[in-house]
Amino acid sequence: MFPEISLHILDIAENSIKAGATRIEIEVLRRTAERKLTVAVQDNGCGMDAEQLAGCTDPFFTSRTTRRVGLGIPFLKASAECTGGSFFIDSQKGRGTQIRAEYVTDHIDCIPLGDIGATVYSLILMNEAIGFFYRYGVDERQFTLDTDEMRALLGDVPFASREVAAFIREYLEENQKETDQEEIL
Numbered sequence: 001m002f003p004e005i006s007l008h009i010l011d012i013a014e015n016s017i018k019a020g021a022t023r024i025e026i027e028v029l030r031r032t033a034e035r036k037l038t039v040a041v042q043d044n045g046c047g048m049d050a051e052q053l054a055g056c057t058d059p060f061f062t063s064r065t066t067r068r069v070g071l072g073i074p075f076l077k078a079s080a081e082c083t084g085g086s087f088f089i090d091s092q093k094g095r096g097t098q099i100r101a102e103y104v105t106d107h108i109d110c111i112p113l114g115d116i117g118a119t120v121y122s123l124i125l126m127n128e129a130i131g132f133f134y135r136y137g138v139d140e141r142q143f144t145l146d147t148d149e150m151r152a153l154l155g156d157v158p159f160a161s162r163e164v165a166a167f168i169r170e171y172l173e174e175n176q177k178e179t180d181q182e183e184i185l
């Protein structure tokens with residue numbers, strides 16, 4: 001098991017990358033009054049057929065060849081369900097996959113979110129050819145980042161260039177700080 005939700009997200013996004021996705025959408029939404037945190041990852045990769053889909057929450061189902069168990073999805077599912085939350089996955093062969101996990105944040109077994117900004121930043125910089133859409137929200141506040149929009153503005157300038165990388169890092173950090181802010185009563 002991972003100690004942080006953001007590491008599960010990284011792992012699930014790795015599946016999307018392996019599935020050949022060109023667009024990956026990641027959403028992290030916190031509803032404080034309900035003590036719920038929902039994470040959703042959606043991709044336009046190769047998808048799974050009904051049999052693969054049914055099997056992928058089982059650790060002994062994997063298309064890996066280096067070891068015989070696949071643990072990413074079962075781990076995420078367990079980490080959400082053990083808090084009294086829920087897990088949902090849907091996939092269509094040739095179209096893509098969507099995954100949603102809901103955590104009950106005040107449950108004793110709920111792991112912390114971790115540094116989701118750093119996770120999203122790494123995914124973007126290490127996969128320049130993939131379009132990432134990211135939404136982070138707390139109650140009524142939220143912000144988004146769409147790398148396809150950034151790419152259209154930047155042309156050939158790589159995201160990994162110093163200025164752009166610093167901009168992405170700061171954008172994620174500053175906006176998360178603002179979004180996390182408790183309502184001033």
Ligand SMILES: Nc1ncnc2c1ncn2[C@@H]1O[C@H](COP(=O)(O)OP(=O)(O)OP(=O)(O)O)[C@@H](O)[C@H]1O
Pocket residue numbers: 011015016019043045046047048052056061062063064069070071072073074096097
């Ligand atoms: N986004 C996805 N698109 C297409 N197939 C997927 C996707 N996510 C998972 N799968 C399929 O489900 C299987 C199980 O995924 P899971 O992440 O649980 O294990 P794994 O990726 O095989 O191994 P591990 O994550 O432990 O390195 C994968 O091998 C792959 O066949």
Ligand SMILES: [Mg+2]
Pocket residue numbers: 011012014015070071072073
């Ligand atoms: Mg995996």
